[in-house]
Amino acid sequence: MKQRIRLFLITCLVLTSFACTQTETIDPLPSWNDSPAKQSITTFVESITNDGKSSYVPPAERIAVFDNDGTLWPEQPMYFQLAFALDRVKALASEHPEWKHTQPFKAALENDLSTVLQGGEHALLELVMATHAGNTTEEFAQIVKDWLTTAKHPKTGQLYTDMVYQPMLELLSYLRTNDFKTYIVSGGGIEFMRPWTEQVYGIPPENVIGSSIKTEFEIKDSEPVLLRLPEINFIDDKAGKPVGINQHIGRRPIAAFGNSDGDLQMLQWTCIKQENSFCLYVHHTDAEREWAYDRDSHIGKLDKGLDEAKSNGWMVVDMRHDWKQIYPK
Amino acid sequence: MKQRIRLFLITCLVLTSFACTQTETIDPLPSWNDSPAKQSITTFVESITNDGKSSYVPPAERIAVFDNDGTLWPEQPMYFQLAFALDRVKALASEHPEWKHTQPFKAALENDLSTVLQGGEHALLELVMATHAGNTTEEFAQIVKDWLTTAKHPKTGQLYTDMVYQPMLELLSYLRTNDFKTYIVSGGGIEFMRPWTEQVYGIPPENVIGSSIKTEFEIKDSEPVLLRLPEINFIDDKAGKPVGINQHIGRRPIAAFGNSDGDLQMLQWTCIKQENSFCLYVHHTDAEREWAYDRDSHIGKLDKGLDEAKSNGWMVVDMRHDWKQIYPK
Numbered sequence: 001m002k003q004r005i006r007l008f009l010i011t012c013l014v015l016t017s018f019a020c021t022q023t024e025t026i027d028p029l030p031s032w033n034d035s036p037a038k039q040s041i042t043t044f045v046e047s048i049t050n051d052g053k054s055s056y057v058p059p060a061e062r063i064a065v066f067d068n069d070g071t072l073w074p075e076q077p078m079y080f081q082l083a084f085a086l087d088r089v090k091a092l093a094s095e096h097p098e099w100k101h102t103q104p105f106k107a108a109l110e111n112d113l114s115t116v117l118q119g120g121e122h123a124l125l126e127l128v129m130a131t132h133a134g135n136t137t138e139e140f141a142q143i144v145k146d147w148l149t150t151a152k153h154p155k156t157g158q159l160y161t162d163m164v165y166q167p168m169l170e171l172l173s174y175l176r177t178n179d180f181k182t183y184i185v186s187g188g189g190i191e192f193m194r195p196w197t198e199q200v201y202g203i204p205p206e207n208v209i210g211s212s213i214k215t216e217f218e219i220k221d222s223e224p225v226l227l228r229l230p231e232i233n234f235i236d237d238k239a240g241k242p243v244g245i246n247q248h249i250g251r252r253p254i255a256a257f258g259n260s261d262g263d264l265q266m267l268q269w270t271c272i273k274q275e276n277s278f279c280l281y282v283h284h285t286d287a288e289r290e291w292a293y294d295r296d297s298h299i300g301k302l303d304k305g306l307d308e309a310k311s312n313g314w315m316v317v318d319m320r321h322d323w324k325q326i327y328p329k
Numbered sequence: 330m331k332q333r334i335r336l337f338l339i340t341c342l343v344l345t346s347f348a349c350t351q352t353e354t355i356d357p358l359p360s361w362n363d364s365p366a367k368q369s370i371t372t373f374v375e376s377i378t379n380d381g382k383s384s385y386v387p388p389a390e391r392i393a394v395f396d397n398d399g400t401l402w403p404e405q406p407m408y409f410q411l412a413f414a415l416d417r418v419k420a421l422a423s424e425h426p427e428w429k430h431t432q433p434f435k436a437a438l439e440n441d442l443s444t445v446l447q448g449g450e451h452a453l454l455e456l457v458m459a460t461h462a463g464n465t466t467e468e469f470a471q472i473v474k475d476w477l478t479t480a481k482h483p484k485t486g487q488l489y490t491d492m493v494y495q496p497m498l499e500l501l502s503y504l505r506t507n508d509f510k511t512y513i514v515s516g517g518g519i520e521f522m523r524p525w526t527e528q529v530y531g532i533p534p535e536n537v538i539g540s541s542i543k544t545e546f547e548i549k550d551s552e553p554v555l556l557r558l559p560e561i562n563f564i565d566d567k568a569g570k571p572v573g574i575n576q577h578i579g580r581r582p583i584a585a586f587g588n589s590d591g592d593l594q595m596l597q598w599t600c601i602k603q604e605n606s607f608c609l610y611v612h613h614t615d616a617e618r619e620w621a622y623d624r625d626s627h628i629g630k631l632d633k634g635l636d637e638a639k640s641n642g643w644m645v646v647d648m649r650h651d652w653k654q655i656y657p658k
Contacts, residue, residue, distance in 0.1 A: 060527075060533060063535075137575055181535070190576075190579070191579075194579045198389075204389060205578065205579030205580055206392075206510070206577065206578045206579055206580065208579060212576065215572050215575060215576075216568070216572070217568040217569075217571040217572055217594050217598065219597065219601075222601075222602070223601070223602050224571070224594075224597045224598045224601050224602070226571060226572065226575050233576075239545070239546040240546075242546040242553070242555060243544050243545070243546055243555065246466055246544060246555050247519075247541065247544075247562075248535065248577060249534065249535045250519070250520075250523045250534030250535055250537060251534055251535065265546055265553075268548065268553045269546065269553045272548075272551075272552070272553050273551070273552050273553065
């Protein structure tokens, strides 16, 4: 150890090094108030990266999984992907004159969200199939990218990708600095997220797991493409999350972050009966800077999860008190 | 540039450095004879890693996909996973007395491979469901690991994992040294491969794509598990390969390696109409050291692929002439 330090110092001298400051003095989570939540994160990371301890976990096994809606960015007043679908209905309406008289399209065209939501899962599925399928994977990625550069959130007036949670960006970065592989595991569409997660979260497309529709390989005009079909392939929610994690990663994560009952099984899979693991729920308690909702919410309901967090000793972030800042400045 | 070299030399002096030899002089592919195949690989890698050239590809996009059976290890006289399934039938026979009188199990118990194969896909599916499902993902991984430590190949008498192709191990390593992410994209079972690919190929479980059966999340005796169900989830073969690649990686690879018509769509997806890409077929031409088969083979048939390779300018490795050595010594 002594030899290592000496080598480090010598190298510093030779390199007249600007990079030889002690990183330990820099707070990796500056947007987090000093609280049990912040403390629990750094304690966990220190315990699994200290190779002198029995709690050490080798880098290859440092897998951290994050829900997206409500965990990395907001989900109110509706899932951002639903806002995308509604905008797509408007964009495609001229090709579908029948939508003026057919629900849920009529409601979508009239900005009548409550009627859309009254249609339940069936209506949402119809909207998704009509707006997300019928093109190639590359065409769809471009449509998503284009939308994100112009669409604004109805409450904040900001671009959606500017509304990611600053404390979670710091957490993602802190974990990666400690050799974690960070993954998104979302009920949202895998191909809706992949075009932008690398730039926004530092999470590359191959680390994004989500719900999907079927695709079909075809050579079209002598070009190989994947066509997006109006048929569900996989729903990455609730008990589907551990299934999706296993299918894509093939290892059990050691850290999981969510905000709703839809993430419960992911947290159970990660933390129940697995030593050296860490689970955390983001609890939306900040009606002023963000939104406040939990047990009775239609979106992002957190009910059973709150009870399970208590009985399993999972950390619950109180957004209002634990986060200094919500969005990047 | 000069400054960089000076810094490098100074650092070498300070570190009295054993690591300061010039790596350029070491052949990264020593088991490959000097041939157009070897030359084409190094030319491609040099062209996409030279950031002064228009052919440069940034590291994040350097995705290389490899078929497994017949590309990284043999597939004769039968897929190694079929040998596993047949051994599992024997191991489980005492729990299934009816198998003595029911095909394809009767044939499996009597080592009558030709009757098993005569049953076609339906028989193989029955064998897989009876031998690969009904346990948890962790139990199944352990069964695979245990089998691989004892089962021997009928012709060579070697452990199956000792029969990987040395030239391909070098190729995998060479690509990773040049910041490629290497993936397996196999028609074989994803959970049959994951327990050993990291140790044998240096390919971690999250970089393995394959066929799969469905799994179901459950809390069993207060432990969260994934149960393996006797139901097909995904067949990662032929037109399924680009679908699997897109589902798991979400980027188009820039290099693809296969050996049969089952890999054709993967090579088309990678190389047709995509600049700065590389596709290669391993052609089994070595009856003495390995096996020789192509257009008429029941296993690993390479017919249409050979024609497509010619018309698309893909490299075809002549195993007998291009490889100095087949297996690791």
